[in-house]
Amino acid sequence: MTQLITTQPILKGNIARSINPNGLKKYIRNQIEYVESKGEYNGPKKVLVLGASSSYGLAARITTAFGGGADTIGVSFERGPKNGNMLGSAGWYNNIYFRQFAEQHGLIATNFIGDAFSDQMKDDVINYIKTSFGGKIDLLVYSLASPKRIDPANPEKIYTSVIKPIDKAVTGYNLNLEKNEMVEQTIEPANQSEIDQTIKVMGGEDWERWIDFLKKADVLVDGFKTVIFSYIGSPLTYSFYHEGTLGVAKDDDDIHAKAIQSKLESLNGKATVIVNKAVTTKASLVIPIFPVYCIALYKVMTAKGTHETPIMHQDRTFRTMLYGKQPKWDEKGRLRPDSWELESDTQAQTKDLLQKITPDNFKTDLTAYRTFKTEFMNLNGFEVNDSISDQVDFDELVQLKP
Numbered sequence: 001m002t003q004l005i006t007t008q009p010i011l012k013g014n015i016a017r018s019i020n021p022n023g024l025k026k027y028i029r030n031q032i033e034y035v036e037s038k039g040e041y042n043g044p045k046k047v048l049v050l051g052a053s054s055s056y057g058l059a060a061r062i063t064t065a066f067g068g069g070a071d072t073i074g075v076s077f078e079r080g081p082k083n084g085n086m087l088g089s090a091g092w093y094n095n096i097y098f099r100q101f102a103e104q105h106g107l108i109a110t111n112f113i114g115d116a117f118s119d120q121m122k123d124d125v126i127n128y129i130k131t132s133f134g135g136k137i138d139l140l141v142y143s144l145a146s147p148k149r150i151d152p153a154n155p156e157k158i159y160t161s162v163i164k165p166i167d168k169a170v171t172g173y174n175l176n177l178e179k180n181e182m183v184e185q186t187i188e189p190a191n192q193s194e195i196d197q198t199i200k201v202m203g204g205e206d207w208e209r210w211i212d213f214l215k216k217a218d219v220l221v222d223g224f225k226t227v228i229f230s231y232i233g234s235p236l237t238y239s240f241y242h243e244g245t246l247g248v249a250k251d252d253d254d255i256h257a258k259a260i261q262s263k264l265e266s267l268n269g270k271a272t273v274i275v276n277k278a279v280t281t282k283a284s285l286v287i288p289i290f291p292v293y294c295i296a297l298y299k300v301m302t303a304k305g306t307h308e309t310p311i312m313h314q315d316r317t318f319r320t321m322l323y324g325k326q327p328k329w330d331e332k333g334r335l336r337p338d339s340w341e342l343e344s345d346t347q348a349q350t351k352d353l354l355q356k357i358t359p360d361n362f363k364t365d366l367t368a369y370r371t372f373k374t375e376f377m378n379l380n381g382f383e384v385n386d387s388i389s390d391q392v393d394f395d396e397l398v399q400l401k402p
């Protein structure tokens, strides 16, 4: 049976309500080709990626597989097609198409769909590593971005993360991609409970819990590495990011990195916080005010030739830093591929440009609004390439399994 659906972009504010699986397939292919164009490198061989279905986690999976020749396990929380016409989430198809391409390349690519915070998921993945993945892994990438976390010890308890400043309200302009508008917004400060819950969801506690489970199960090789993705960003965004709830949660990564490092000493292992660049992702689009910083930053970085998408950024990080010879460490032992974003002339020009951006001119070539919106549409399989069909066969898509 054939049931054709015509896909078209539907946005609700900065959240996509529709996808084009044909475009997603091409978008994955493009990312693979980018990595292949850079050649092979001596990377990890057995990789577990938590948060593997989109943006930074997916990019880490693509570079380790197609640059380093790694077999990969990906864990993510995604929705498949249902009810005869609901296509599901972009990440659902990213998992499927990544697996198909990896298998064509002779690599193992296994997807687990469900809650990475749960003990059940940890047990299931460990069981799979032991029975079907060669027994051990040499890299764990922690790239979860989530609005909530169920407490593993008490399923009744659900922590919710918020993106708010601390101590003082912040007013600034935000973008609305649905309406192509720039609107002023005030974010009220978080209370203590909101701060604590955001640390529970977006901090490093679950990362350390994964390491505890994996180590106890003896599935880590000697020389094992683990990384978590962090963001510090520019003083221009400190008031609502670095000094806000998310920044405090990211500081928590550093604390857990130290604890994990000591647990890995006996394995000659290494735990690393990687501080990444600002990029266009599902998660970054819901950070208030951040999108306006991005359209200024991207304009400046594009002119300098330093703007990167998630695949460009992670591929560079993995091949030249984590598994390469030019790592850039900071005084706290974190890896800093975000140094391009923070170059002083880039920041000075971004600051100047931000002062010139208004609701009347933000869509013009003064800024990188067009690039930003296109990158966002790409995440959902739109505007990837003119020749991509907007028609999909629902019954065919339902047959695809992660």
Ligand code: NAD
Pocket (backbone or CB within 6 Å): 050, 051, 052, 053, 054, 055, 056, 057, 075, 076, 077, 078, 091, 114, 115, 116, 117, 143, 144, 145, 146, 147, 229, 230, 231, 275, 276, 277, 278, 279, 280, 281, 282, 283, 284
């Ligand atoms: P994203 O929203 O694109 O991806 C999040 C991933 O987490 C998805 O694969 C999703 O399925 C998965 N996920 C969410 N909840 C889950 C759950 N309960 N169980 C299993 N999987 C779950 O996010 P992103 O922007 O790529 O962010 C990844 C990490 O990178 C975050 O820690 C983020 O803070 C960090 N980071 C992002 C930026 C940026 O500009 N976007 C910059 C620096 C660092």
